[in-house]
Amino acid sequence: MKLDEALPILKSACNIPIRDLFKNHPEDLRTNKGNVGQLLLKYIGLSLDSALCDFEDGELKTNKTHANGEPAETMFITQISEIIDELVSPIPKEFQESNLYKKIRNLVYLPVVKDSKDVGDWYFLNAYHVQVTKGSDLFKCLEADYYSICSQLRTHIETSIDGFIHTSSGELIQVRSKDAKDKNGKYHPIFSTTFNRYVSNKNHSFYFKKEFMREYK
Numbered sequence: 380m381k382l383d384e385a386l387p388i389l390k391s392a393c394n395i396p397i398r399d400l401f402k403n404h405p406e407d408l409r410t411n412k413g414n415v416g417q418l419l420l421k422y423i424g425l426s427l428d429s430a431l432c433d434f435e436d437g438e439l440k441t442n443k444t445h446a447n448g449e450p451a452e453t454m455f456i457t458q459i460s461e462i463i464d465e466l467v468s469p470i471p472k473e474f475q476e477s478n479l480y481k482k483i484r485n486l487v488y489l490p491v492v493k494d495s496k497d498v499g500d501w502y503f504l505n506a507y508h509v510q511v512t513k514g515s516d517l518f519k520c521l522e523a524d525y526y527s528i529c530s531q532l533r534t535h536i537e538t539s540i541d542g543f544i545h546t547s548s549g550e551l552i553q554v555r556s557k558d559a560k561d562k563n564g565k566y567h568p569i570f571s572t573t574f575n576r577y578v579s580n581k582n583h584s585f586y587f588k589k590e591f592m593r594e595y596k
Contacts, residue, residue: 459583
């Protein structure tokens with residue numbers, strides 16, 4: 380499915396309580412934040428798979444927000460464990476060729492209002508379509524953020540006391556830790572072939588900062 384095909388469906392899903400939009404919604408929505416996005420994918424007719432992007436030509440994201448539209452959290456983009464060396468090599472992978480750009484170049488995101496304690500009251504506020512076109516001000520900003528973050532990550536590895544990567548931020552995006560313990564109670568460390576050692580004791584991911592959601596809607 381192309382993103383443009385899904386837009387009307389996504390817009391029609393807004394401002395409807397989840398109890399009505401998703402009949403028999405799972406009760407673990409509050410603890411498993413990804414479930415809301417998964418339900419939305421199923422709602423528009425997409426399967427849950429391991430493809431890089433949700434649509435043939437774009438990506439679907441959700442983020443927690445307040446009823447007035449103010450974002451309550453940053454918005455997850457993609458994990459970095461499998462691409463760490465593309466980021467921390469002396470010459471990082473070009474922004475246009477990166478997984479990050481492929482995930483965000485044609486993006487629709489839906490803020491989810493979760494102010495109620497009753498999960499069934501939650502609802503999508505709107506559907507925002509953002510295109511990161513080469514040469515645009517947004518492209519230039521994200522490109523600059525990307526290379527700055529790559530540099531910050533490498534500097535952390537080379538100079539920090541623990542030799543690990545740490546939170547690295549640009550104007551609109553950042554990299555920070557995102558991980559959950561496995562069944563053995565362990566996190567998922569990141570190994571870098573560039574440095575031939577572990578560069579983190581847990582997984583990290585790219586996120587949109589709140590500034591992105593405030594500005595691009």
